[in-house]
Amino acid sequence: MIHKHHIIPKHMGGSDDPSNLISLTVEEHAEEHKKLWEKYGHWQDKIAWKTLSGQISVQEARLSMLKENNPMYRPDVLEKMSGDNHWSKKPGKTHNIFKQNPMHDPEIVKKMSGDNHWSKRQGSIHNAKINHPKGSSKKITIFGKTYESLKTACDTLNMDVRKVKKLGQIIPKEKGNQ
Numbered sequence: 001m002i003h004k005h006h007i008i009p010k011h012m013g014g015s016d017d018p019s020n021l022i023s024l025t026v027e028e029h030a031e032e033h034k035k036l037w038e039k040y041g042h043w044q045d046k047i048a049w050k051t052l053s054g055q056i057s058v059q060e061a062r063l064s065m066l067k068e069n070n071p072m073y074r075p076d077v078l079e080k081m082s083g084d085n086h087w088s089k090k091p092g093k094t095h096n097i098f099k100q101n102p103m104h105d106p107e108i109v110k111k112m113s114g115d116n117h118w119s120k121r122q123g124s125i126h127n128a129k130i131n132h133p134k135g136s137s138k139k140i141t142i143f144g145k146t147y148e149s150l151k152t153a154c155d156t157l158n159m160d161v162r163k164v165k166k167l168g169q170i171i172p173k174e175k176g177n178q
Contacts, residue, residue, distance in 0.1 A: 003029040003052075009036065011044040026052055043068045142168035 005024045008014030024032065030052035037045035047068070051061040071077050079085065139146055140153050142164065147153035153164045 001026055005029050005032055009042070009044065011042060012040070140164065140168040 002023050003026060004021050005028075006014045006016075007020050007022060010016075014020050030049050033045045033049035033052060036042065037049055043064075047056075047061050047064050050056045051058060056064070067073050072081075138150060139148060140150055141147075142153060142157065147156065147168075150161060150164060153159075153168060154161055157164060159167075
């Protein structure tokens with residue numbers, strides 16, 4: 001089988017001009033890319049040599065090209081981003097928001113957990129949807145019947161809050177009964 005080989009490879013600025021092309025056997029073509037790789041050290045020639053000589057498959061060559069084209073695999077980039085050079089290791093850098101999150105402070109976590117959690121406090125209405133929907137301290141009239149709270153109406157009529165609010169008329173609290 002005869003291959004066309006670029007004397008000056010395209011990755012080094014060579015063209016498809018006939019004066020830049022020569023016909024070689026597969027083995028000769030592989031050997032030319034090996035020589036170019038040894039002389040200039042370009043990864044493209046190494047992959048071409050290994051593929052043409054049967055050392056790697058076409059699929060492995062494609063993966064190698066993807067890897068070589070990815071700057072995250074370049075040694076200079078890897079060095080900048082690893083060890084003590086990594087941004088997370090630099091003093092004074094605040095890239096990690098969780099380090100600053102007050103919810104990670106053990107004292108605050110203790111204050112907000114167990115019996116201190118807002119849902120455990122006595123006498124407070126927090127409008128949690130599961131236990132008492134928003135506006136649950138207000139009376140509501142539906143079909144002529146008055147319910148003590150939105151929650152009571154929802155439970156009695158077996159409806160969700162939106163439907164109860166649409167059907168009913170909320171009675172505002174009196175100034176003396178707040």
